Amino acid sequence: MAAQGTNAPVFGQQSVRSGPMSARHFPITPVPEWETRFPWLRAGTTRPADPQSDANPLGSETGPATPDSVADPGVPPLQDMLPLTAGRPWRSVVRNRQVHGSLTLAHVDVAAGAWEVGEADGHVTRLAGVLLTVTIADCVPVFVADPVRRAVGLFHAGWRGTAAGVVESGMAALGATFGTRPGDLTVHLGPAICGACYEVGPEVFRAIGEPTPATPRPIDLRGVIKRRATRSGVRPEQVSVSGECTLCGDGRYFSHRRGDAGRQRSFIGVVA
Template sequence: MSPFTWFETPWGPALRCEALEPHARHVFTGRGLDLPHADEGAGWETLSNWLGVESSHLWRLRQVHGITVHTEAVAPCDGTWPEGDLLATDQHDVALAVRTADCVPLLFADPRTGVVAAVHAGWRGTVAGAASRMVEVLAVTFGSRPEDLIAAIGPCVGPESYEVGQEVVDAFAAAWPHEAARGTWWVPRVPPGKYLLDLWTITRDQLAAARLDPANIHLAGLCTVRHAALLHSYRVDGSSAGRMVAAIRPVRTPA
């Protein structure tokens, strides 16, 4: 059974991971919160108020489908946030946010050190190992042990809805040959050269390879394409698609 549950927020229904809840205030928003492409606006104020931080302390990034990590204070320069896709902090007056509309939103909490992290990973970031990169940064920068980490994989495009071309599976096969050889990361389609890619399984496998306890890896199992009435999907809405936010704040005293 998924440990994700819907709950009510000031802007409407949202998701949380019950395994994260004792250790960090967090949320996976749906369509209810008005968060367009802009990095500022009333929606961000609503979210920062709910998280209990100043709007300037709700760190966000100009996401570029890479694995650049920010662990120090980030702030917009001339209205633009710095480039990157991974955020981590142990500051209790700071919250982290990543935006998605089919890509993987991934939140981490470490009950022992109190550190939290947020990751945005499309297929390019996943090929580059965004999830395992964050585990490495948490260990080196904050002293986290992989076996202590709790990871929550939020709503994203599901394995029955994510059709990709040959170049995508070739990129995964080159970067992750042993894992890809298992044959569980994609399914060939007809005509040849098209595949259904399973970001859910790939992300879980990468986290397990980074030595997370499989019992601490939690999957929402909600496809943004199949649940487009509740969740934003670029594949459904195209350039007019809104954005969901996965946000987290370290509010608990470390164990």
């Protein structure tokens, strides 16, 4: 599906303000080099505070969509976990129920608070102080930055979302909303299951549009996404790929295939 246009009204209906709760900070893997290349944004992926624990303070991938779930007294506000700078939290945190689809929301008018209304797997914005987030545990967090227009995007891309075209949808949303040209984009594919670990059936190769083997084979989903992004006009030298695997890595991440219930939260936002 295409973007919802320049005004995403589902985000204008309800809000949840963070309460006076103590801050809990989680280890964060930043997007390499972006802090120095793009000081106007923040982007990264949280890691479990305790990798051996299934405790999932960041919410499940397909978690409840009601704003009440954001206000669960047992769940610290994301604003507190991902501080913009000391003492200056994000004005809004965007999160949605993820459905492995291609819908991308363009956030051009976001009130203060945390937002979780409806379903989406992609988000774009250029509003300062609005943090876009997706939850991940093997799927690929796709970070995009347009330094010309200071717009950002974040897409949740497993094989279903990739097959549905979430990356292409997200890039189209940036173009339609902010005038972003694919050749201006810088893309990073974050921590995800690696090409050695992710064995899938022929139907997955077929759905993604890759040459279809006769039997199950490993697939490098990040390699597939990089090819799709460059086919859409992103310059190959502007695509970086994390070397970290959520499954066979050092255990710093939750992995759905490993059987973990927990999820990482990837995020991107414009700070100024």
